[in-house]
Amino acid sequence: MTKPLKIVVLAKQVPDTRNVGKDAMKEDGTVNRAALEAIYNPEDLNALEQAIRIKEKYEGTTVTVLTMGPPRASDIIRESIFRGANDGILLTDRAFAGSDTLATSYALSCAIRKINPDIVIAGRQAIDGDTAQVGPQVAEKLNFPQITYVENVESIENGIVTIIRRIENGIEKVEAKYPLVLTINESAPVCRPRNARRVLKYRHSKTATELQAESNDYICDVRGCRPHLTITEWGVADIDAKAEELGMSGSPTKVKSIQNVVFQVKDSKILTSSDNDVQDLMQELIANHTIG
Amino acid sequence: MANFLLDNKDLQYYLDHELLKKIVTLKENNFKDAENDESAPVNYDDALEGYNKVMEIIGEICANTLAPNAEGVDAEGPQVVDDHVVYASGTQENHDMMKQAGLYGLSLPREYGGMNMPLAHFSMASELIGRADAGFSNIYGLQDCAETINEFASEEQKQEYLPRVSKGETCAMDLTEPDAGSDLQAVQLKAHYDEEKGTWILNGVKRFITNGDADISLVLARSEEGTHDGRGLSLFVYDRKHMAVKVRRIEHKFGIIGSPTCELVFTDAPAELVGSRKLGLIRYVMGLMNAARLGIGAQSVGIAEVSYREGLQYAKERKQFGKAIIEFPAVYELLSNMKARICASRAMLYETANNVDMYKTYFHVSKKRKLTPEERAEMKYHTKIADAYTPLLKMMSSEYANSVAYDSLQIHGGSGFMMDYPIQRHVRDARITNIYEGTTQLQVVAAIKGIAAGTYEEKMKEYEGIKCLAMNKPLLERLTNMRKQYEEMVSYVTELDNANEFLDFHARRLAEMAGHIIFAHLMLRRSNTSKVEGDSEEYHTLTNIYLNDGEAKNNGYASYIKSVNVADLDMFRDIKLDK
Numbered sequence: 044m045t046k047p048l049k050i051v052v053l054a055k056q057v058p059d060t061r062n063v064g065k066d067a068m069k070e071d072g073t074v075n076r077a078a079l080e081a082i083y084n085p086e087d088l089n090a091l092e093q094a095i096r097i098k099e100k101y102e103g104t105t106v107t108v109l110t111m112g113p114p115r116a117s118d119i120i121r122e123s124i125f126r127g128a129n130d131g132i133l134l135t136d137r138a139f140a141g142s143d144t145l146a147t148s149y150a151l152s153c154a155i156r157k158i159n160p161d162i163v164i165a166g167r168q169a170i171d172g173d174t175a176q177v178g179p180q181v182a183e184k185l186n187f188p189q190i191t192y193v194e195n196v197e198s199i200e201n202g203i204v205t206i207i208r209r210i211e212n213g214i215e216k217v218e219a220k221y222p223l224v225l226t227i228n229e230s231a232p233v234c235r236p237r238n239a240r241r242v243l244k245y246r247h248s249k250t251a252t253e254l255q256a257e258s259n260d261y262i263c264d265v266r267g268c269r270p271h272l273t274i275t276e277w278g279v280a281d282i283d284a285k286a287e288e289l290g291m292s293g294s295p296t297k298v299k300s301i302q303n304v305v306f307q308v309k310d311s312k313i314l315t316s317s318d319n320d321v322q323d324l325m326q327e328l329i330a331n332h333t334i335g
Numbered sequence: 336m337a338n339f340l341l342d343n344k345d346l347q348y349y350l351d352h353e354l355l356k357k358i359v360t361l362k363e364n365n366f367k368d369a370e371n372d373e374s375a376p377v378n379y380d381d382a383l384e385g386y387n388k389v390m391e392i393i394g395e396i397c398a399n400t401l402a403p404n405a406e407g408v409d410a411e412g413p414q415v416v417d418d419h420v421v422y423a424s425g426t427q428e429n430h431d432m433m434k435q436a437g438l439y440g441l442s443l444p445r446e447y448g449g450m451n452m453p454l455a456h457f458s459m460a461s462e463l464i465g466r467a468d469a470g471f472s473n474i475y476g477l478q479d480c481a482e483t484i485n486e487f488a489s490e491e492q493k494q495e496y497l498p499r500v501s502k503g504e505t506c507a508m509d510l511t512e513p514d515a516g517s518d519l520q521a522v523q524l525k526a527h528y529d530e531e532k533g534t535w536i537l538n539g540v541k542r543f544i545t546n547g548d549a550d551i552s553l554v555l556a557r558s559e560e561g562t563h564d565g566r567g568l569s570l571f572v573y574d575r576k577h578m579a580v581k582v583r584r585i586e587h588k589f590g591i592i593g594s595p596t597c598e599l600v601f602t603d604a605p606a607e608l609v610g611s612r613k614l615g616l617i618r619y620v621m622g623l624m625n626a627a628r629l630g631i632g633a634q635s636v637g638i639a640e641v642s643y644r645e646g647l648q649y650a651k652e653r654k655q656f657g658k659a660i661i662e663f664p665a666v667y668e669l670l671s672n673m674k675a676r677i678c679a680s681r682a683m684l685y686e687t688a689n690n691v692d693m694y695k696t697y698f699h700v701s702k703k704r705k706l707t708p709e710e711r712a713e714m715k716y717h718t719k720i721a722d723a724y725t726p727l728l729k730m731m732s733s734e735y736a737n738s739v740a741y742d743s744l745q746i747h748g749g750s751g752f753m754m755d756y757p758i759q760r761h762v763r764d765a766r767i768t769n770i771y772e773g774t775t776q777l778q779v780v781a782a783i784k785g786i787a788a789g790t791y792e793e794k795m796k797e798y799e800g801i802k803c804l805a806m807n808k809p810l811l812e813r814l815t816n817m818r819k820q821y822e823e824m825v826s827y828v829t830e831l832d833n834a835n836e837f838l839d840f841h842a843r844r845l846a847e848m849a850g851h852i853i854f855a856h857l858m859l860r861r862s863n864t865s866k867v868e869g870d871s872e873e874y875h876t877l878t879n880i881y882l883n884d885g886e887a888k889n890n891g892y893a894s895y896i897k898s899v900n901v902a903d904l905d906m907f908r909d910i911k912l913d914k
Contacts, residue, residue, distance in 0.1 A: 236396055236436040239389045243374045243450060246388060 045199050047103025048221075050094045051158055053151060053165035053178065054087040054108050054123060056116040060170050074171065081115070083122055086166030088234035090227040093196050094164050095127040095235065101199065105129045109154055111139060111147060117250045120274050124245045125237040132158070133250055136278035138290050144172070146293035148180035153282040155185060162204070163224045167192065175226070182224035189224040190217060194231045250274045339402075339463045340394025343640070345678055346462070348867060349455060349685040350390065351383050354693055358453050359383075361696045372445060386456055392436050393460050401429050401467035408468060408593035409760050418581040420548035420595045429471050433503065440501025443481055444699075447493060448501030454692035455685050458633040462684070465637020469764035470593030472637065473545050476630040480506035480553045483623045484572065486698065487610040492572065496551055507549035508623055509541045509573075509599065516543075517777055519555065519616055520565040524601060526556035535571060537604040540583075545771075547597025548582050550575045553623065554606060555615050570615035571606035579604035590763030625721070627772045628729040629691060632684045635729075635736035635768045639677045642736075642761040646670060646743030649750075649758075666746055673739045675858075675881040678874075680732035682857035687724040693717035720794065723785030724853075730778035731850045733768035740765040775843075782846040783838060786825055791849040792818065798856035804863050804871060810878055814855055817889055821848045824896050837901050844892040851885030 058079035060067070066078040091108070098104040108123040108131035110116050120131030134154055142150065155163060163185070168175035175191075182189035190206055194214065197205040199221075208215050209228045249257075249272065279289060287293060314320040328334045340346065359382050360366070366382075368375035376382035404425030411423040422430065433439065442457040443449025457478075464472040481500040485493060500506060515521040524539030537556055541547070552573045559567035573580065579602055586596040610619055647670055650661035660666045697706060697714035706714065740762040744751035751758050769775045785791050795818045803811050828841050838845075855878055862874035 236432060237392050238435070238437040239392055239441075239450060240374065240437040242388045242392065243385050246385060 045101045045201075047105070048097060048101055048162060048199070049158070049160040050097060050104060050106045051155055051160040051163045052087070052091050052094045052106060052108045052123065052128065053163065053181070054091065054110045054119050055084045055166075055169045055171075056081050056110065056112050056119045057084045057169050057171040058082075081118070083119055084166055084169045084171075086168060086170075086227060086229050088166070089229060089231040090164045090166045090225075091123055091126060091128065092232055092234040093193070093225070093227055094162075096232075097162070097196060097199065098127065098129075107131060107158060107160070109134065109151065109158070111135070111142075111150055114250065114252050117253060117274055121245065121248050122237070124248060125242050126235055127238065127241070130275070132275045132277055134277050134282070135250075135252075138279045138286060141291035141294060142289065143294035143296035144174050144176040144180060145295060146289055148177050148184060149288045149293060150282065150284060151177070152181050152184035153284040154277060155181065157282055161221045163187065163222075165224065165226050167226045167228050178224060178226035185222075185224070187222050187224045188219050189226070190219055191226045192228045193225045194228055196225070245272075247272050248274050250276045252276060336395060337398035338391060338394040339397040339466055340390050340459075342394075342398075344867075345681065346459065348861070348865065348870070349459065349681070350387055352455070352685060352689070354689040355453060355455060358455075358689060358692045358696055361700060362451055362453065368445070374445065375451075386452055389438070389441070389450065389452065390456060390459060390463075393438060393463050396432055396436060396438075397463045397467035400432050401464060401471055404429055405468040405471075405593075405760070406757065408470060412592045413585055413595035415582050415585055418583075420546075420582055420585065420597065422595070423593050425468075426471060426474070426593045429468065430474065430503070430505070433475065439475075439478065439503040440481070440497075441478075443478075443485065443497055443501055447485070447497035449497070453689075454629075454695070455688040458629060458684060458688040461630050461633035462637040462640070462681075465634035466641040467637075468593060469634055469638050469761075470591040472630075472634045473591065473594040474505060476627075476634065477506040477508065477546055477549065479623060479626040479630055480508055480551065482626055482695075483553060483570075483619060484609065486622065486695070487570075487619050488572070492607060492609065496572065499551065504550035505546055507544055507546045507552040508627070509544050509547065509552050509554040510620060511543045512540060513542050517774065519620065520563075520568075522555050522557060522568055522616070524554065524556040526558040526569060526571060526606070527560070528558075532605070534605045535608055537571060537573065537601040537606050539601050541597075541599040541601070543586065544597045544599055545594055547595065547599045548575070548580075552580075553609065554601075555620055556606075558608075558612055558615070565616040566613055568615040568620075569612045570609040570619045572609050573601075573604055573606045577605050588767075590760070590766050624772060625691070625725050628725050628778075629684075629687060631768055631772045632680070632687065632725075632728040632732045635732040635765070636677060636680045636684055638761055638765045638768065639673070639680065639732075639736040639739040642740040642743040642758060642765070643670070643673045643677055645756070645758045645761065646673065646739075646746040649743075649747050649756075653748075660746070669742045669746060671880050672884055673742055675877050675884070676735040676739055678877050679854035679858055679881050680728075680735050682861060683724065683728045683854050684732060686857055687721065687728045690717045690721040690724060694721055719790060723782070723790040723794075726773075726778040726781035727785070727791075727846060727850050727853065729773065730769070730775050730782065730846065731854065733765075734775060736765040736768050779843045779846050780839075782849070783842050786842065786845050786849065787829060787838070791853060792822060792825075795821075795849075795852055795856060798853075798860060801860055801863055803859075804875075806875055807859055807862055807878070810855075810859055810875070810882060813882060813886060814852060814859065817848075817852050817886060820889060820893055821845070821852060824848065824893055828896065831901055836904060840899070840904055840907075841896050844896060848889045848892055851881075851889055855882050855885055 058074055058076050059082045066075055069075045094106045098106050106128040108120050108128045110119045111134035114135055117133050120133060123131055134150060139150055165178040179189055192208045193206055194209045195207040197207060202220055204219050204221055206217050209230050314324055356379050359379055363376060366378055369377040376385055408423040408425040413423055414421050440449035441452050441460060442454055445451050461472050461476045464475050478500055481497055484496050510519055512522055526535050526537050529536050554571045554573050555568055556571055557567050558569035581600045583598040583600050588596060650666050651659055653660045694714050694717040697710060744758045744762050747756055747758050750756055799815055825845060828838050831837055858874050858878040862871050862878060865871055
C-alpha cells in the first residue's frame with residue numbers, strides 16, 4: 044500500500060530552438076525571443092507524464108508544477124493542468140532576473156522546501172541552455188538523492204521507488220527511497236495530450252497578476268473568482284531566500300563573449316550519375332567504413 | 336506544431352456562423368448552467384472560446400498522430416482474433432489518444448458526461464478526422480448512436496450508456512443483413528422476449544457492420560413474428576459485455592481499411608428495447624441514418640480536403656517543360672474547381688449541421704419545458720430544411736469527394752497510380768462515401784420530397800433576398816435565372832401525367848440542379864456577409880468558379896430533361912444487351 048504522494052514537477056518555458064531560422068539570434072548574440080515561439084520544454088513534458096502516471100496509480104497523489112520565469116510563463120502551468128496536473132506555482136520576481144543555473148536551482152530549492160514534496164521530477168535539460176544542471180543542483184541543495192536519465196518509474200512500494208534509467212549501452216534498474224529528485228530522459232514516454240474536459244474546466248485559470256491586468260474580466264465577475272481559477276504566484280518574499288544568492292548577484296556564470304556560429308556545408312562534392320562517379324563514391328564509402 | 340484546424344482558414348469560419356449563437360444559447364439554457372457548473376460557459380463568446388480550444392486539440396491530434404498513422408493502418412488493417420475484432424495498431428493508438436484527450440461525447444449533454452457542444456463542432460471533428468484517416472472517422476463518428484439513445488431511449492438507458500460513450504466506449508449501428516441493404520424493411524434478425532429471463536433475445540446474422548464489435552450496438556431486429564415489412568421492426572441496444580455476438584469475418588475492402596466491416600452472428604444475445612416496439616425502422620433508424628449521412632458529408636469534405644492538398648503540393652513541385660505544372664491551364668483549372676467544390680460542400684455541411692441542431696435542440700428543450708408557439712414553428716421549419724438538405728449534402732459532397740480525389744490523382748500523373756503516394760489511398764477511401772449510409776441514388780429519392788414540395792425553391796428565394804455586395808450582383812442575377820430554369824424543369828417533370836416514374840427518372844438531374852444553386856448561394860452569402868478579412872473577395876471568386884461549372888451543368892441537364900419525354904422511358908426500360 045502506497046500512501047498518497049506529493050509530487051513537484053519542474054518545468055520551464057523555453058524558446059523553440061528546434062526550428063531555428065535566420066533571425067533566431069540578435070546582433071548582440073542573445074536569443075531573439077520574439078522570433079521563437081515560447082514552448083513547454085520538451086523533456087519537462089516527459090517529466091510531467093511520469094508524474095501524472097504516478098498520480099493515476101496511487102490514489103490521492105497530487106502533482107504541482109513549479110516554474111520560474113516572467114509572468115507569461117503561467118502558460119506552462121495552464122498547459123500542465125490541462126494535461127492532468129493538480130495545480131502550479133509561478134516563481135516570478137524581478138529579483139530572479141539574470142539567474143544562471145546555480146541561482147535558478149537555489150530559488151527553486153527554496154520554493155520546493157516550502158512545498159515539502161516526496162518526489163521532485165524534472166526534465167533532463169532545457170533546449171535553450173542544454174546544461175542539464177538544474178535538476179542535479181536542486182537535489183544537492185535539498186540534500187535529496189538524485190536519479191538521472193530516468194525512462195520510467197516502474198513502481199513505488201513501501202517507500203521504495205523502482206526506476207528504469209537509460210545508460211549508454213542499455214538500461215539500468217535502480218531503487219531509491221524518497222524524498223528524491225528524478226530527471227527524465229527524452230526517451231521516456233511522450234506526454235499525453237491536453238484533455239478537452241480539463242481545458243473547458245480550467246481554461247480561465249490565471250495568476251493574480253493576470254487577473255489584475257484584466258480587471259474587467261467578465262469570467263471573474265460572473266464566477267466570483269473561484270479558488271481553482273487562481274494560479275499561485277510566489278516572489279522572493281514568499282520563499283525565504285537570501286537576496287544575494289538570487290538573480291545576477293547569485294550567478295557566478297558570466298558570459299564573456301558569444302559567437303554566432305552558422306553551420307555551413309563545406310567541401311561539397313558534385314557527383315553525376317556516370318559509372319565512374321558512382322564507382323568512386325562506392326570506394327570512398329567502403330574505405331571510410333560507412334558501408335561494408 | 337502542425338494542426339489541421341489552424342492550417343485551414345476556410346474551416347475556421349464555421350466555428351462561429353449563422354445559427355450557432357441561437358443554438359448555443361438554447362443548449363446552454365441561456366447560460367444559467369454556468370452558475371452551478373464550472374465547465375459551463377458564461378456567455379456565447381466564452382462558449383466559443385472553449386469550443387475553439389477543444390477543436391484545436393482535435394486538429395493537433397489529427398495532424399500529429401492520426402494522419403501519420405494512416406498509411407500503416409491502411410497496410411495492416413483490423414483482424415478477427417477469437418471471434419472479436421483487434422484494430423490495426425495505429426487505429427488503437429488513435430482511439431486511445433482521442434480517449435485520453437477527452438474528445439468523445441463532444442455533443443452529448445453534460446449530465447451524461449458530455450461537453451454539450453453544437454453538432455457543427457461534432458461535424459467539424461469528423462471532417463478533421465476524415466482528412467487525417469477516413470477509416471477512423473467512422474469509429475469516431477458512430478457516436479451518432481449515442482445521439483439516438485439520447486433522443487429515444489429511457490432515462491435509465493441513457494444513464495447506463497451515455498456516460499460510457501462520453502468516456503470513449505465505441506458504438507455500432509447494426510442494420511444491414513445479407514438480404515437487407517438499401518431495403519431495410521427486409522431485415523430478418525429475430526428478436527423475441529424471453530419471459531423467464533425477463534429480457535429480449537436476438538438471433539441471426541448482420542453483414543457489412545462498421546465497427547461491428549463495438550462496446551455498444553444499436554440493432555434493428557424483427558420483434559413482431561409473422562410480419563414482413565418495416566412495421567415489424569424494433570430497435571435494440573446490445574452491450575458487448577454479454578459476449579453473445581461473434582465476428583465471423585472482416586470484409587476485405589477497397590478503402591477505409593482501418594474501419595472494421597464485420598459479419599456478425601447473434602446467438603441468444605440479450606438486448607434491451609429502445610423506445611417503443613415497431614418504431615425501430617420507421618422512426619428511430621430514419622433519425623439515425625440522417626445523422627450518419629451528415630457524418631458522411633463531413634467525412635467526404637475531409638477526404639476532399641486532403642486530396643486537394645496533395646494535388647496542390649504535387650502541382651507546385653512537379654516541373655515539366657521547364658515549369659511547375661500548376662502553371663498550365665489544364666492543371667490550375669482542375670485545382671480551382673476542386674477547391675470551389677470543397678468550399679461549396681463545406682458551406683452546405685455546416686448549414687445542414689446547424690439546421691439539424693436547431694430542431695434537435697428544440698426537441699430536447701421540449702422535454703424539459705413547453706415550447707412557445709413560435710418555437711414550435713421554428714422547430715418544424717428547421718426539421719423541414721434539415722430533411723431536405725441532408726440528402727443533398729450527402730449526395731453532392733460524396734460525389735465531390737470522389738471527383739476531387741480522382742482529379743488529384745490525375746494531377747499526379749503516373750506517380751498517382753503508384754502505391755508510393757498517399758493519393759491512391761484517398762481515392763480508395765472516397766469511393767465508399769457515395770455508397771454507404773444510402774447510395775447517391777437513394778439520396779436522390781430522399782431529395783425528391785424537397786423538389787416536389789418546393790423546399791429548395793423556397794430557400795433559393797430566401798437567399799436571393801440577402802443584401803448583396805455590388806461586385807456580387809451579376810452572380811446573383813445568374814443564380815436567379817438558374818432558379819427560374821430549375822422551377823421550369825420541376826414543373827415540366829411534375830405536371831405531366833403519370834409523373835411519378837418520370838420524376839424518378841429525372842430526379843438526379845433536378846437534385847443536382849438544386850444543389851448547384853443552393854451551394855452557390857451559400858458561398859455567395861459568405862462573400863456578402865463574412866467579416867473575415869479577404870473573405871468577401873475570395874468567396875466572390877470561388878462562387879464565380881463554382882457557378883461557371885454549375886451553370887453549364889444545369890443547362891446541360893435542362894437540355895436533357897427537355898429531350899426525354901414520358902414515352903421515352905420505355906426506350907430506356909426495354910433496351911437490352913442481348914437483343
